[in-house]
Amino acid sequence: MTINLILLFSLIFAALWTVLTVRLIRSIVGLALTSAVLSVIMYRLHSPLAAVFELSVCSGLISVIFVTTVSFTQRISKDNLLIRRKERFLKYWYLPIILILAGLLLSRYLLTPQFTLIALEPAKELDVRNLLWNARHLDLLGQVVMLLAGALGVVVLFKESKK
Amino acid sequence: MHLFGVFSIFIGLLLITGIYCMLVSFNLIRVIIGFEILVKAATLLIILAGYVCGRTALAQAIVITLIVIEIVVMVVAGGVALWVFRHNKNIDPRSLGNLKG
Numbered sequence: 001m002t003i004n005l006i007l008l009f010s011l012i013f014a015a016l017w018t019v020l021t022v023r024l025i026r027s028i029v030g031l032a033l034t035s036a037v038l039s040v041i042m043y044r045l046h047s048p049l050a051a052v053f054e055l056s057v058c059s060g061l062i063s064v065i066f067v068t069t070v071s072f073t074q075r076i077s078k079d080n081l082l083i084r085r086k087e088r089f090l091k092y093w094y095l096p097i098i099l100i101l102a103g104l105l106l107s108r109y110l111l112t113p114q115f116t117l118i119a120l121e122p123a124k125e126l127d128v129r130n131l132l133w134n135a136r137h138l139d140l141l142g143q144v145v146m147l148l149a150g151a152l153g154v155v156v157l158f159k160e161s162k163k
Numbered sequence: 164m165h166l167f168g169v170f171s172i173f174i175g176l177l178l179i180t181g182i183y184c185m186l187v188s189f190n191l192i193r194v195i196i197g198f199e200i201l202v203k204a205a206t207l208l209i210i211l212a213g214y215v216c217g218r219t220a221l222a223q224a225i226v227i228t229l230i231v232i233e234i235v236v237m238v239v240a241g242g243v244a245l246w247v248f249r250h251n252k253n254i255d256p257r258s259l260g261n262l263k264g
Binding site: 004018024027034035041049050054058062065068073095103128147150157 | 166169170171172173175176177179180181183184187190192193195196197199200203206207210211213214219220221222223224225226227228230231232233234235236237238239241242243244245246248252253254
């Protein structure tokens, strides 16, 4: 449980750093860090395949996409950066208070759950690969359709306009 | 202290962080990052539900589908951000109303 708590605190700190940092590149690094910590938590919750997907896709590929997008946009000037930093501080000062209050409220109502869990014993079920290919094949079809739609969207969006 | 309760608190905090980032930011890329944090909270919730109910295989199958859809959404959102930048020379979400046609 101690390791889980350390990992969960790391997850929240990484997410907060992602949100509160001014530079977009640091924000993207924070997001990749959040994904990496999340993948460790997923591995500890007996989901190694999903953890590998999370680490490779969300921590790797999405960071690359974000860095590419940021590199195409303009860098902010130093004066604007200082102004924005001040604005962000004024804008975000109540975030820690909201987080602490939410944590207290959630711990008050959720630390002693009033519901009974349906199945605490591990249910006998198929391996994840068999489940995905045999029982959830509609999901696979949806994934293929989404990938094709995404590819079409990228072609349309990244196409240079004719002058 | 039950495992589900402890994880739920952190999932709630992650949700609040993501929603706050989406609501307050004046940068389209930062809004997408906030959305990404929200998706991470949902992912953790699904995996936790699978672990608690002893159905980790089903949870993993759902999470893999979620990740595939997430990557497509992120790529298209990145493309939209670039398109907005080309048109407005900034990536302020408030300027999205200027796009017509």
